[in-house]
Amino acid sequence: xxxSSRFAPVALAVAALLLGALPAQAQAHPDRSPGRAPDRVxxxxxxxxxxxxxxxxxxxxxxxxxxxxxxxxxxxxxxxSDLRDMSAxxxxxxRLxxxxxxxxxxxxxxxxxxxxxxxxxxxxxxxxxxxxxLDAHQDVYGPHFGSRGVPGWATRDEGLPxxxxxxxxxxxxxxxxxxxxxxxxYKDADLRAAHARMWxxxxxxxxxxxxxxxxxxxxxxFAKFLEGEDLPAAAARFEAGELxxxxxxxxxAVRLVDxxxxxxxxxxxxxxxxxxTRMGRIDDPHAGYAPHFYETAMETGGDYDPDxxxxxxYEAAISDYPARNRMPVIVGEWGGNPYVPHARRFVTxxxxxxxxxxxxxxxxxxxxxxxxxxxxxxGAAKPEARxxxxxYAQAVAGDPLGFAYDPxxxxxxxxxxxxxxxxxxxxxxxxxxxxxxxxxxxxxxxxSSWEGRGQTVSVNTRGRxxxxxxxxxxxx
Numbered sequence: 087x088x089x090s091s092r093f094a095p096v097a098l099a100v101a102a103l104l105l106g107a108l109p110a111q112a113q114a115h116p117d118r119s120p121g122r123a124p125d126r127v128x129x130x131x132x133x134x135x136x137x138x139x140x141x142x143x144x145x146x147x148x149x150x151x152x153x154x155x156x157x158x159x160x161x162x163x164x165x166x167s168d169l170r171d172m173s174a175x176x177x178x179x180x181r182l183x184x185x186x187x188x189x190x191x192x193x194x195x196x197x198x199x200x201x202x203x204x205x206x207x208x209x210x211x212x213x214x215x216x217x218x219x220l221d222a223h224q225d226v227y228g229p230h231f232g233s234r235g236v237p238g239w240a241t242r243d244e245g246l247p248x249x250x251x252x253x254x255x256x257x258x259x260x261x262x263x264x265x266x267x268x269x270x271x272y273k274d275a276d277l278r279a280a281h282a283r284m285w286x287x288x289x290x291x292x293x294x295x296x297x298x299x300x301x302x303x304x305x306x307x308f309a310k311f312l313e314g315e316d317l318p319a320a321a322a323r324f325e326a327g328e329l330x331x332x333x334x335x336x337x338x339a340v341r342l343v344d345x346x347x348x349x350x351x352x353x354x355x356x357x358x359x360x361x362x363t364r365m366g367r368i369d370d371p372h373a374g375y376a377p378h379f380y381e382t383a384m385e386t387g388g389d390y391d392p393d394x395x396x397x398x399x400y401e402a403a404i405s406d407y408p409a410r411n412r413m414p415v416i417v418g419e420w421g422g423n424p425y426v427p428h429a430r431r432f433v434t435x436x437x438x439x440x441x442x443x444x445x446x447x448x449x450x451x452x453x454x455x456x457x458x459x460x461x462x463x464x465g466a467a468k469p470e471a472r473x474x475x476x477x478y479a480q481a482v483a484g485d486p487l488g489f490a491y492d493p494x495x496x497x498x499x500x501x502x503x504x505x506x507x508x509x510x511x512x513x514x515x516x517x518x519x520x521x522x523x524x525x526x527x528x529x530x531x532x533x534s535s536w537e538g539r540g541q542t543v544s545v546n547t548r549g550r551x552x553x554x555x556x557x558x559x560x561x562x
Contacts, residue, residue: 124507125372129485131409134445135299135348135374140508141481145416145446146474146515147179147216148172148460150207151223151453153234160188161203166210168452173214175467175475176517176541180216181302181418181448182207183223186284187237193280201291212297219350219376219448220288221302221418226258227267233258235305240277242270256385265310272309272328281332282339293344300348302376302418303336306355321356322364329354330366337370350376350416353407358382360399363407375408379420379436379447390422390432397439405443417447421458429470434493437476441490449474467519475519477559483512483547487554496520498559506551511544516559524562531555 127134127142134142152163164182172180182204189200204220211218224235231241231248233255246263258264271277285303292298309324311317333351340349349370353363358380381396383389408415417440422432440447449471453459460471467475476491477498484504491498500514516525518541525543527536532549536557545557 126412126414127485127505127508128412129487131405132443132445132486133408133412133414134482134486135414137481139481139483139510140505141483141510141512142479142486142502142508143445143481144478144486145179145217145448146476146478147177147181147446147448148452149181149183149221149419149448149450151183151221151451153183153185153225156188158199160185160200161207163453164207166213169207169210169214169216172452173216175519176515177475178216178480178515179219179299179416179446179448180211180452181219181221183221183305184288185223185234186240187229187234189288190237190280190284193239194283196287201288204288205292205295208292208295208297212295216297217299218297219299219302219348219416219418220292221305222285222288223305225305226255227264227308230267231258231261231264236267236271240271240280241267242274242277243267244270259308260311265308268308269310272332278335282336285336285339286343289340289344289347293340293347298347300350300372300374301340302350302352303333304352305418306378307332307352308354317356318359318361321354321361325354325364326366330368333365333368333373334370337368337373341370346372348372348374350374350418352376352378352418355380357403358400360396360403362403365407367411368413373411373413375411375413375415376418377404377415379404379417379440381422381432381436384422384426384432389426390428390435392428392431392435397435401439401443415444415446417444419450420447421450423458424468424470430473433470433473437474438490472519475517477514477516477520479512479514480542481510481513483508483510483545484555496561499556501554501556503554504547504549504551511546512557514543514545514557514559516541516543521559521561525559526562528558529555530558 124136127136137143150164152161155162184204190196208218226233228236228241230238232250243263244266246266248261248263251257307329311320337349351368353365357363357377450458454461454465455463462468479500482502484502487501487503489500527543529536529545532553534547536543536545547555
């Protein structure tokens with residue numbers, strides 16, 4: 087652990103950032119230059135991240151989080167085999183949790199060994215063709231309250247009491263001391279600067295890594311309630327004001343050192359109750375939306391209700407904001423207890439919903455054991471969790487018009503329209519877990535060919551731009 091040699095120029099940049107005096111290149115919107123493929127594809131109300139060939143991309147994967155390892159043991163619970171096995175099952179995205187309290191244990195002192203371990207995980211991901219979103223994770227603010235996230239030196243609780251509630255840890259967010267700490271993080275100039283400086287340090291160290299997709303700027307932000315406010319009112323006020331301002335401020339900090347990676351922003355958890363976000367515009371050329379998708383009844387120990395209203399209410403609440411702002415949606419966290427009676431229905435209903443409104447997701451989490459872990463203690467996928475391994479189009483050479491998977495027949499269908507400027511094959515991942523006895527493929531709509539290699543089906547289309555194709559994958 088040592089003081090960063092770049093601390094002085096970074097401090098000056100942060101000061102300029104907070105005063106609004108950014109260099110012109112940091113304020114510009116570096117969209118693609120003429121003749122270069124766009125960075126996104128918008129089809130109707132949905133936006134997808136695009137690759138260098140103009141193909142619309144989709145993502146499926148898992149959270150990687152080691153909350154117990156600290157200091158020299160940080161990330162010790164994450165191994166190269168995790169990325170290898172994730173990729174071998176057909177997944178292409180990992181959301182890697184890191185903790186500010188470990189990265190910067192004292193003000194201005196960054197643990198370079200911690201950054202090196204993050205880079206090592208990115209190296210593994212690149213080796214197995216998995217992209218990574220770096221998630222600045224916090225639970226109940228940070229270690230001052232017995233959790234992980236914002237460092238103790240950046241915690242100002244105003245001397246208010248804190249009572250741990252281990253049987254219902256989320257209720258700790260409503261402790262006045264925790265809410266005061268969040269409020270100071272958003273309002274105190276020195277903490278705002280430290281927060282921006284932390285992200286500049288991460289982006290400067292890791293922003294050019296080939297496995298990096300982007301940055302999730304803060305996990306599940308919370309806020310202080312004002313007297314008389316209920317949760318929806320407090321969330322609306324916070325999202326429209328301090329949260330929008332923080333996302334824009336942190337995005338500008340990242341852009342001082344990295345103008346290419348995506349930045350992902352989250353609403354408050356109120357969206358999980360079917361309440362639309364009131365966040366304002368994120369003024370960044372590569373901003374994505376990363377809400378979470380948890381079923382409230384299951385989070386409190388209940389079973390999934392197949393006849394309930396949770397999914398339609400959530401879809402109605404979640405779709406408007408990214409559609410208005412032309413932002414790709416990657417759901418950063420979702421999951422549930424795989425041992426409840428309706429676990430299979432939960433997974434199939436949720437994945438169907440995610441196909442309707444998002445371009446990707448990461449399940450909580452890739453780990454071995456109980457809870458929401460994908461794997462059991464032997465390393466085998468849990469039977470219900472295995473249903474996550476469904477076909478999906480990693481890259482579509484055109485505009486995706488519709489895609490769906492029918493778990494009853496194990497049939498996947500993708501309809502897309504070719505577009506000028508989109509090149510290369512359409513690539514569909516066909517996980518072995520979904521088709522243990524092999525698969526067959528049909529392509530309708532025009533001149534085309536396909537080939538299957540392992541878990542990848544490549545479809546080459548030769549029709550003129552505007553031709554519609556439907557690809558169907560079914561069991562052999």
